[in-house]
Amino acid sequence: MRIINQAFSVDFQYPVYFTNDLFAASNSLFANFLNKHRNEAIQHKVLFVIDKGVTAHHPTLKSSIFTYFKALNGFTLVDTFIELTGGEEAKNSYKPVDEILSAIDKYGVDRHSYVCIIGGGAILDMACFAASIGHRGIRHIRIPTTVLSQNDSGVGVKNGINLEGKKNFVGSFVPPFAVFNDSGFLNTLDDRNWIAGVSEAIKVGLIKDHDFFHWIEEHAEALTNRSAKEMEDLIFRCAEIHLEHIRSGDPFESGSSRPLDFGHWSAHKLEQLNNFALLHGEAVAIGIALDVVYSHKINNLSLEDAKRVINLFIQLGLPIDNKHMTTVTSDNPLLLGLNEFREHLGGRLCITLLEKLGRGKEYHEIHTGKLMESIQFLKNYNAED
Ligand SMILES: NC(=O)c1ccc[n+]([C@@H]2O[C@H](COP(=O)([O-])OP(=O)(O)OC[C@H]3O[C@@H](n4cnc5c(N)ncnc54)[C@H](O)[C@@H]3O)[C@@H](O)[C@H]2O)c1
Numbered sequence: 001m002r003i004i005n006q007a008f009s010v011d012f013q014y015p016v017y018f019t020n021d022l023f024a025a026s027n028s029l030f031a032n033f034l035n036k037h038r039n040e041a042i043q044h045k046v047l048f049v050i051d052k053g054v055t056a057h058h059p060t061l062k063s064s065i066f067t068y069f070k071a072l073n074g075f076t077l078v079d080t081f082i083e084l085t086g087g088e089e090a091k092n093s094y095k096p097v098d099e100i101l102s103a104i105d106k107y108g109v110d111r112h113s114y115v116c117i118i119g120g121g122a123i124l125d126m127a128c129f130a131a132s133i134g135h136r137g138i139r140h141i142r143i144p145t146t147v148l149s150q151n152d153s154g155v156g157v158k159n160g161i162n163l164e165g166k167k168n169f170v171g172s173f174v175p176p177f178a179v180f181n182d183s184g185f186l187n188t189l190d191d192r193n194w195i196a197g198v199s200e201a202i203k204v205g206l207i208k209d210h211d212f213f214h215w216i217e218e219h220a221e222a223l224t225n226r227s228a229k230e231m232e233d234l235i236f237r238c239a240e241i242h243l244e245h246i247r248s249g250d251p252f253e254s255g256s257s258r259p260l261d262f263g264h265w266s267a268h269k270l271e272q273l274n275n276f277a278l279l280h281g282e283a284v285a286i287g288i289a290l291d292v293v294y295s296h297k298i299n300n301l302s303l304e305d306a307k308r309v310i311n312l313f314i315q316l317g318l319p320i321d322n323k324h325m326t327t328v329t330s331d332n333p334l335l336l337g338l339n340e341f342r343e344h345l346g347g348r349l350c351i352t353l354l355e356k357l358g359r360g361k362e363y364h365e366i367h368t369g370k371l372m373e374s375i376q377f378l379k380n381y382n383a384e385d
């Protein structure tokens, strides 16, 4: 027998910038970043993929990018923007990935080039995946435009699309080259997309930072009234907790532990059962409410603490129940979802619940009876009681 044991490690680093009006001529952040990584012997190409939902609300965005790049030496802007329909549709087939790969080929976007993606979490997940497989990986820069993508999905390392009827069935763990969170995009979100992303902040507060959870409670009114300052602070803190978790834990999720998936085992199933009419953040609100009540049913949380979380969702206008949550035990879609999640993890369930407000704890079994009681609790819930 002969053997060569191979081992090496790769250091990943990427900055997450917070700014406003990224492509204003007076904002040199993006240009400085590109120049810092410029190789003078090479003309770097830059291909933009943009969410149509963004261009519809920011009609001068494309011309601002053109003007911005005219002043930049060493970079060639691909003068055709790849504009794609945003929302879950972007992730529900391989077609948009194929479109981006064709553009990468057609415009000679090589491994010294950049793919810059401007859009919500769905476009980012899909287009970052395309960039991560083109030429075995082209540098991608993320410019998230929703609350959820700025505080959660856009700052992490996961890319992917839904295939075979399963969320994120095909994808990659490839970190971005940089992330630019531009608060100017948030103004044009509709009310549902504005508030839905707050669920992910409540999630990290509940599993990792009680003070942050409390901060969200205290600023719930300002957040529902669309106060930009509070939302920017929420996004910053949520992104910070997220990044800290990724760098200190298991960034490429080789183990079964997924604390950041708190509230998500049912959320992913509910999104799909509702044909994605339920936004990801809305589904996460329901999923968290369910896991919070379950955490109460197994005596980890007091009734009062469980109600604090549920009342916060209600105050923010987020849902805590859905028609696809039923207490019928045969063929219950959520129980099927639980099994799918178990399969996804390789046979052993690993679900984060709450040990107390501000601290998550892993469990390997879910008690069906208590889960049904939790569903019923949410169906009967009346904030006044
Ligand atoms: N990769 C990860 O780690 C991760 C984590 C959480 C969620 N996600 C994924 O993120 C997706 C949800 O992302 P999302 O909540 O950002 O929503 P989204 O990407 O589905 O976008 C929602 C809608 O808003 C529009 N839009 C985007 N930016 C806008 C703006 N500035 N103004 C007006 N309209 C705008 C889009 O066109 C779309 O119609 C889901 O697919 C979810 O699975 C991924």
Ligand SMILES: [Zn+2]
Binding pocket: 152, 200, 264, 280, 284
């Ligand atoms: Zn999520």
